[in-house]
């Protein structure tokens with residue numbers, strides 16, 4: 341019975357492939373560089389190269405494990421489970437911005453969910469084909485294996501670790517070492533796990549709609565930085581090397597008879613802008629460190645002025661900084677305050693991409709490449725022997741306040757996907773961090789005494805943004 345069903349799912353998948361190829365045969369789309377481009381059809385709907393167009397077909401639980409849920413893995417892999425729980429992967433569905441955006445008529449919700457909840461078991465409906473070859477009109481049937489609790493887990497253990505044997509229909513765990521000590525079947529395939537990131541962080545092919553811009557090139561950016569990284573680390577680096585650093589411990593906590601090993605931590609801290617304000621409290625213990633180094637100096641000029649230079653270096657990210665979502669940017673702010681603390685001058689510098697929408701078109705990109713240093717000369721007059729205070733701040737911004745207004749205005753949030761979601765979206769300023777402080781220096785120009793905020797202080801500053809009206813924010 342189960343086997344028959346899986347055959348059926350597989351054939352539905354082929355059907356979707358055929359239908360989508362028909363759709364694409366008539367479609368010419370815009371590339372992220374703004375150049376109109378005809379989609380190359382050869383191999384386009386090969387699940388290996390265009391994987392985001394598909395969900396991962398319905399899976400059965402792996403023998404030896406009660407179910408597909410992360411909670412089922414947690415019985416033995418407690419530590420990894422706890423790490424994963426706090427990640428953006430685990431909250432890729434319970435994400436205020438995501439839930440707001442998928443209410444928009446130009447979001448093909450089913451495609452968005454293919455990366456944010458990529459298992460068929462997480463989806464109520466199976467998409468069988470498109471009406472009128474229109475990506476906004478998916479036709480679907482009910483999914484008998486739909487599991488709403490699993491849906492809430494978004495990018496969960498099974499997403500990366502469980503696959504099904506096409507012949508037997510049996511599921512197995514994909515692991516890096518092929519341990520013979522596990523109660524569940526394991527197939528060793530380290531490179532599968534390490535390449536998995538690309539499916540979503542560097543999807544192949546073209547976006548299927550003019551505004552499908554959740555579209556990233558983090559692996560390509562990394563490839564550009566490899567020669568330098570090789571010099572720094574003695575070898576090429578991949579996503580897992582930096583985002584899942586190893587720690588000596590048990591693979592399965594309750595199996596205390598087995599030896600400890602080098603286990604990859606499952607934190608994926610990234611930008612350190614959590615999805616909920618509560619996330620700030622565990623950020624440092626989860627290994628967060630900003631990729632940016634900041635320095636500044638004054639040139640001694642002949643007059644009384646002290647021209648200020650701020651140096652911004654992508655010191656630790658293998659890819660561009662920022663990477664990922666095109667709306668992210670770094671904002672450096674230099675401010676001069678008089679003796680009474682009153683703001684007298686301010687200048688800002690933005691590092692990021694610049695897009696226009698409908699259709700999506702990239703207008704500019706001044707992000708920091710791996711290892712790159714940018715020199716910024718703020719247009720404020722700093723003078724010698726002044727009783728003024730200079731403040732240099734850098735923020736990592738997820739989205740600016742203008743975009744935030746659109747997020748908050750969304751109606752018809754899908755409460756089935758996101759319990760109490762309309763409340764969270766409408767009150768996003770209380771729940772959703774829009775930016776994090778990543779650097780702050782305060783310089784007393786008279787004494788030249790400089791105070792650099794610690795990581796803990798920066799986190800406290802970031803938490804103070806909670807509830808602040810949008811007009812009061814710097815970005």
Ligand code: HEC
Nearest residue numbers: 410413417420421424495496497500516530533534603604
């Ligand atoms: C986004 C993909 C992804 C998700 C989600 C994920 N893992 Fe992993 N997991 C990996 C990668 C990558 C490795 C390490 C591969 C390597 O060693 O090269 C790994 C390694 C492991 C290992 C082997 C120990 C080690 O690190 O060598 C275990 C056990 C494991 N994961 C369990 C889990 C559990 C349990 C969950 C859910 C709570 C989970 N994983 C979620 C990608 C993922």
Ligand code: HEC
Nearest residue numbers: 405413416497501515516517518519521522591592595598
């Ligand atoms: C009943 C306990 C138990 C459960 C439940 C369990 N595991 Fe394991 N798992 C183990 C043990 C034991 C090992 C081997 C540990 C060792 O070799 O030190 C292991 C090993 C692994 C490995 C590493 C395999 C390798 O390449 O060496 C991965 C990955 C993994 N488990 C993932 C999962 C996932 C995902 C789930 C949930 C779907 C899960 N496990 C559920 C006990 C369990």
Ligand code: HEC
Nearest residue numbers: 428431432435455458536537540579583608609610611612
């Ligand atoms: C199935 C799709 C998918 C896969 C596979 C995947 N990711 Fe992600 N990843 C996402 C999504 C979606 C988010 C953001 C969720 C959100 O913001 O709501 C994310 C977030 C992240 C972040 C946090 C970014 C930040 O600053 O907020 C990091 C770091 C990351 N992923 C690294 C990895 C690595 C490393 C791998 C491979 C081991 C991987 N991802 C595999 C979809 C995926």
Ligand code: HEC
Nearest residue numbers: 541559577578579582610611630631656657658662663664
């Ligand atoms: C050499 C180490 C290194 C490698 C390799 C690396 N990253 Fe990162 N990544 C970082 C650091 C450090 C940050 C934090 C940057 C920051 O926000 O300050 C980061 C941030 C991110 C972010 C958040 C984006 C942002 O700037 O807001 C994502 C997403 C991400 N990485 C994904 C990946 C993926 C996917 C890969 C593999 C293709 C990868 N990273 C490889 C070090 C690395």
Ligand code: HEC
Nearest residue numbers: 392437438441442447451452455540541543554664665738
């Ligand atoms: C190809 C896979 C893929 C598809 C399709 C996809 N996303 Fe994403 N999405 C990601 C990844 C990977 C991230 C994490 C990038 C980062 O952290 O910067 C992400 C992050 C996000 C975020 C969080 C941004 C942030 O800065 O924290 C939102 C919101 C989002 N996606 C909305 C959507 C919407 C709406 C759609 C459909 C139009 C969609 N996504 C389709 C992969 C995808």
